[in-house]
Amino acid sequence: MLRNIIHRLLQGLLVLYVLGTLTFFLVHALPYGPFQDEKAVPPHVMERLEKLHGYDKPLYTQYFLRLKNIAQGNLGMSIKVMEGRKVSDILGQAFPVSLTLGIIAICIAMLIGIPAGIFAAIRKNSIVDYAIMTVALLGICLPNFVIGPMLAEFFGAKLGLVPVAGWNPANPFSLLLPALTLGLVSAAYLSRLTRAGMLEILNQDFIRTARAKGQKGWIIVTRHALRGGLIPSIAYLGPAFAATVSGSVVVEAIFQVPGIGRLFIKAIETGDETLIMGPVLLYGTLIVIANFLADLLQIWLNPRLRAANAD
Amino acid sequence: MFFLAGCDRPTDVERANKDKVLLVGNSAEPKALDLQLVTGVPESKIISALFEGLIGNHPSDDQKMEPGVATRWEHNEDMTEWVFHLRPEAKWSDGAPLTAADFIFSYHRMLSPGLAAAYAPMLHSIRNAEIYNRDLRGQILCGLDESFPLPWEVLSKANFEGVKVADAEKLSKADFKTLAQDEKRRLLASKGLDRMNQAQLEAIIAEPGLFDWPGEVPIEVRPLVLQRLRDYLVAGEPDLFEQAKIGLAAPDAHTLKVTLREPVPYLPSMVRHSTWYPVPKHVILKFGKMTDRFTDWSLRGNLVGNGPFQLSEWRFNHYIEVKRNPHYWDAAKVGLHGIRFYPIENPYTEARAFLAGQLHTTYTFPAELLARARKSFPQYLKQEPYVGTIFVRLNVTRKGLEDPRVRRALSLAINRAEYCQYIYEGYTPAKSLTPKLGEYRGPEVLDFDLAQAKSLLAEAGYPDGKGLPSLALLTSRPHPAADALQQSFRALGIRVTIEQKDWGSYIAAQQSLNFDMALAGWIGDYLDPTTFLDMWTKGNGNNNTGWDSPRYSGLLREAAQQPDTASRYATLAKAESILMDEMPILPIAWYTRLYLHRPEVKGWHPLVLDNHPWKTVFLDP
Numbered sequence: 017m018l019r020n021i022i023h024r025l026l027q028g029l030l031v032l033y034v035l036g037t038l039t040f041f042l043v044h045a046l047p048y049g050p051f052q053d054e055k056a057v058p059p060h061v062m063e064r065l066e067k068l069h070g071y072d073k074p075l076y077t078q079y080f081l082r083l084k085n086i087a088q089g090n091l092g093m094s095i096k097v098m099e100g101r102k103v104s105d106i107l108g109q110a111f112p113v114s115l116t117l118g119i120i121a122i123c124i125a126m127l128i129g130i131p132a133g134i135f136a137a138i139r140k141n142s143i144v145d146y147a148i149m150t151v152a153l154l155g156i157c158l159p160n161f162v163i164g165p166m167l168a169e170f171f172g173a174k175l176g177l178v179p180v181a182g183w184n185p186a187n188p189f190s191l192l193l194p195a196l197t198l199g200l201v202s203a204a205y206l207s208r209l210t211r212a213g214m215l216e217i218l219n220q221d222f223i224r225t226a227r228a229k230g231q232k233g234w235i236i237v238t239r240h241a242l243r244g245g246l247i248p249s250i251a252y253l254g255p256a257f258a259a260t261v262s263g264s265v266v267v268e269a270i271f272q273v274p275g276i277g278r279l280f281i282k283a284i285e286t287g288d289e290t291l292i293m294g295p296v297l298l299y300g301t302l303i304v305i306a307n308f309l310a311d312l313l314q315i316w317l318n319p320r321l322r323a324a325n326a327d
Numbered sequence: 328m329f330f331l332a333g334c335d336r337p338t339d340v341e342r343a344n345k346d347k348v349l350l351v352g353n354s355a356e357p358k359a360l361d362l363q364l365v366t367g368v369p370e371s372k373i374i375s376a377l378f379e380g381l382i383g384n385h386p387s388d389d390q391k392m393e394p395g396v397a398t399r400w401e402h403n404e405d406m407t408e409w410v411f412h413l414r415p416e417a418k419w420s421d422g423a424p425l426t427a428a429d430f431i432f433s434y435h436r437m438l439s440p441g442l443a444a445a446y447a448p449m450l451h452s453i454r455n456a457e458i459y460n461r462d463l464r465g466q467i468l469c470g471l472d473e474s475f476p477l478p479w480e481v482l483s484k485a486n487f488e489g490v491k492v493a494d495a496e497k498l499s500k501a502d503f504k505t506l507a508q509d510e511k512r513r514l515l516a517s518k519g520l521d522r523m524n525q526a527q528l529e530a531i532i533a534e535p536g537l538f539d540w541p542g543e544v545p546i547e548v549r550p551l552v553l554q555r556l557r558d559y560l561v562a563g564e565p566d567l568f569e570q571a572k573i574g575l576a577a578p579d580a581h582t583l584k585v586t587l588r589e590p591v592p593y594l595p596s597m598v599r600h601s602t603w604y605p606v607p608k609h610v611i612l613k614f615g616k617m618t619d620r621f622t623d624w625s626l627r628g629n630l631v632g633n634g635p636f637q638l639s640e641w642r643f644n645h646y647i648e649v650k651r652n653p654h655y656w657d658a659a660k661v662g663l664h665g666i667r668f669y670p671i672e673n674p675y676t677e678a679r680a681f682l683a684g685q686l687h688t689t690y691t692f693p694a695e696l697l698a699r700a701r702k703s704f705p706q707y708l709k710q711e712p713y714v715g716t717i718f719v720r721l722n723v724t725r726k727g728l729e730d731p732r733v734r735r736a737l738s739l740a741i742n743r744a745e746y747c748q749y750i751y752e753g754y755t756p757a758k759s760l761t762p763k764l765g766e767y768r769g770p771e772v773l774d775f776d777l778a779q780a781k782s783l784l785a786e787a788g789y790p791d792g793k794g795l796p797s798l799a800l801l802t803s804r805p806h807p808a809a810d811a812l813q814q815s816f817r818a819l820g821i822r823v824t825i826e827q828k829d830w831g832s833y834i835a836a837q838q839s840l841n842f843d844m845a846l847a848g849w850i851g852d853y854l855d856p857t858t859f860l861d862m863w864t865k866g867n868g869n870n871n872t873g874w875d876s877p878r879y880s881g882l883l884r885e886a887a888q889q890p891d892t893a894s895r896y897a898t899l900a901k902a903e904s905i906l907m908d909e910m911p912i913l914p915i916a917w918y919t920r921l922y923l924h925r926p927e928v929k930g931w932h933p934l935v936l937d938n939h940p941w942k943t944v945f946l947d948p
Contacts, residue, residue: 056868
């Protein structure tokens with residue numbers, strides 16, 4: 017087990033190194049640089065800026081300098097979007113927001129998706145099952161830039177229950193719509209995965225045995241089937257959580273949420289290498305960790321895997 | 328449900344009305360509030376609440392000059408010397424007195440080459456400001472020194488600023504010592520005397536053959552120039568502000584004297600731009616050197632201004648709040664207790680927020696929702712002229728487009744009235760490049776005439792577009808105007824493809840003349856036609872068309888010498904006629920500013936520069 021964990025950690029580090037290196041060279045291959053502006057930048061200004069940010073050095077020198085700094089935990093300063101501010105400070109302000117949004121969204125997804133999936137599985141091929149699965153399919157198909165404005169229009173503008181935009185930690189209602197928008201897609205996936213997982217388990221011999229022994233329906237579901245039936249959903253939750261936290265760009269724009277997504281897009285548009293690298297490495301780390309935890313959870317839930325890892 | 332609890336809460340706007348706080352949609356999170364470094368409109372809105380220039384904006388008339396830090400100002404007959412009398416009671420928001428020395432420090436910082444301020448050219452009309460800002464050290468060290476044996480008119484024939492050399496970039500990356508003799512010569516020529524480093528200057532001193540001098544510069548003067556430049560580098564490149572003899576002086580604490588290199592009758596209008604505002608020396612130097620970029624001086628808790636408001640809250644990507652500045656000289660007249668600027672980038676989100684009572688005024692309003700707005704909430708809709716023009720930039724170095732007849736034909740194929748009816752809804756069809764600006768009227772020549780367009784095209788040798796290569800129209804985002812232009816030009820038989828690039832590549836392609844046609848826009852910075860016309864001169868970084876006309880540049884230079892506004896405008900109109908005749912650009916529409924605005928916001932009037940002075944705005948629900 018321990019060897020497995022160390023192995024995975026080293027793998028994660030390698031992934032991050034390759035990710036960072038690729039990002040660095042791709043950003044430098046962009047046809048534009050961070051110092052240009054909408055209105056022309058005078059050549060002497062350009063020259064001074066390049067010198068200031070080390071862009072006058074050969075590319076490989078810049079690469080090793082960045083590598084050394086990042087290895088020491090120094091992400092550098094934003095070159096353009098928030099020029100002069102430490103990337104770590106910027107992420108420190110924006111990441112908690114993205115993280116909160118992601119956690120609430122994933123909780124909403126689990127609260128809606130898992131019960132719906134279980135319910136659909138129990139009532140297999142009934143009207144209820146079809147209704148839930150149709151809604152879920154819709155949820156998967158409808159992009160969040162459609163769902164978001166619809167929710168805002170209805171709950172915000174029409175009913176006036178929640179603010180249509182803005183992020184105010186003092187008013188928890190302001191977090192609701194963006195989290196719901198973000199969570200619905202995952203809820204839809206989760207319901208389908210849970211349904212499939214539950215159906216597989218419910219058809220197994222040990223469930224039939226339990227039934228034959230006269231066990232009550234809900235006890236069979238909660239005690240015997242749920243643990244195995246949730247395995248596909250758990251496997252999905254890890255990557256889904258990382259994707260939810262990092263993939264909130266559109267939702268952030270629709271609801272004016274001060275997260276990382278919008279900054280990240282701006283950084284890419286302007287070729288702000290340091291401000292691209294920060295979120296890339298942060299998200300990379302997040303995905304590595306989330307996948308790792310999901311694997312652990314799966315092992316814990318699945319007796320067969322647990323046995324295989326027992327050495 | 329539990330969130331029904333929110334139901335009877337008053338809206339943000341209702342609460343803000345009570346607190347006299349204006350809620351403003353402001354598009355984007357400012358990257359900083361150092362007014363000398365930021366260039367965006369969202370930043371400038373906040374900065375105009377925190378700072379005040381020599382002259383202020385009038386709440387309802389763009390042409391009227393309101394006293395700002397200066398109570399009055401006067402100029403000499405040819406408008407090259409201006410004296411601003413500053414109000415003695417002017418203070419910074421920390422209570423420190425604001426004097427003429429602060430203005431000189433501010434302009435010194437803005438112009439210093441080390442700060443690398445992108446908008447510094449706004450100050451170039453001050454005498455010698457440009458040579459200092461562009462770090463033309465040869466001219467400062469030798470040209471401005473009266474004791475130098477050779478006058479600058481002659482000496483300037485030498486290669487100070489560098490010439491274009493094909494492999495210059497590669498050569499400059501290599502070690503100078505390892506270069507071959509011929510490579511050294513080429514590299515040195517590409518650098519010019521002003522940009523050489525110590526080793527390079529010393530190489531020429533040792534080996535004069537490495538650098539070409541014009542015959543007018545006597546052999547005995549050459550080492551003198553090299554020596555001065557070398558000594559300057561050895562001394563660690565000290566600031567040349569004093570030696571540059573820049574046209575700024577403070578005869579006393581409350582008098583600022585500005586000497587210009589040419590008459591600028593519109594100087595009062597120009598100094599209303601934020602690049603001319605003062606910055607607090609005592610605060611900037613507390614957080615770093617004068618030329619350090621983006622230090623912490625402009626963050627909350629540190630920033631000190633001189634405007635009607637002061638920075639009270641900066642919540643990252645959430646809002647920025649300003650509160651009344653008790654030290655402001657006209658504090659009694661300030662109508663609001665505070666302003667909150669919300670960085671809402673998505674215009675649809677902004678409109679939703681406005682309609683839900685979260686904002687008093689929006690930054691913009693999407694034109695495609697105009698019909699709905701006119702029907703459902705006309706009381707909020709504002710449509711005001713704005714000094715900006717939408718145009719197509721042509722690359723006149725491309726085959727076909729090098730012929731002015733082809734360019735004129737393209738222009739004649741554009742039905743501007745239709746564009747303004749269906750695509751740029753609410754905009755005004757452009758009649759020339761410069762929109763209506765005070766008394767200035769450009770030549771109103773742009774027309775829609777397909778027959779004439781076709782005959783011009785035939786005359787140029789491309790009947791029905793035959794023989795013309797297909798042209799690519801560059802855009803930065805999908806826009807119906809691109810499709811419309813494709814249709815318009817197809818009527819002439821010209822094939823146009825649409826080439827969409829991301830913002831950075833879109834800009835880069837234009838700056839490197841790597842495009843055929845590009846959909847573009849320009850917003851004026853101050854109320855004078857030169858804000859639209861200067862950019863088409865040769866070498867201007869915003870030209871990007873490959874076009875230049877000595878006659879055009881000549882007329883602009885002539886206008887720059889004319890102190891009388893009427894005759895100056897006549898000259899400028901003549902220049903614009905050349906531009907509209909040669910057509911390196913195809914103006915399409917003059918901007919209209921569309922936004923939503925609540926009726927309880929008073930003291931707010933249409934302004935073409937959209938510089939609403941915050942101090943006169945008040946709330947009357």
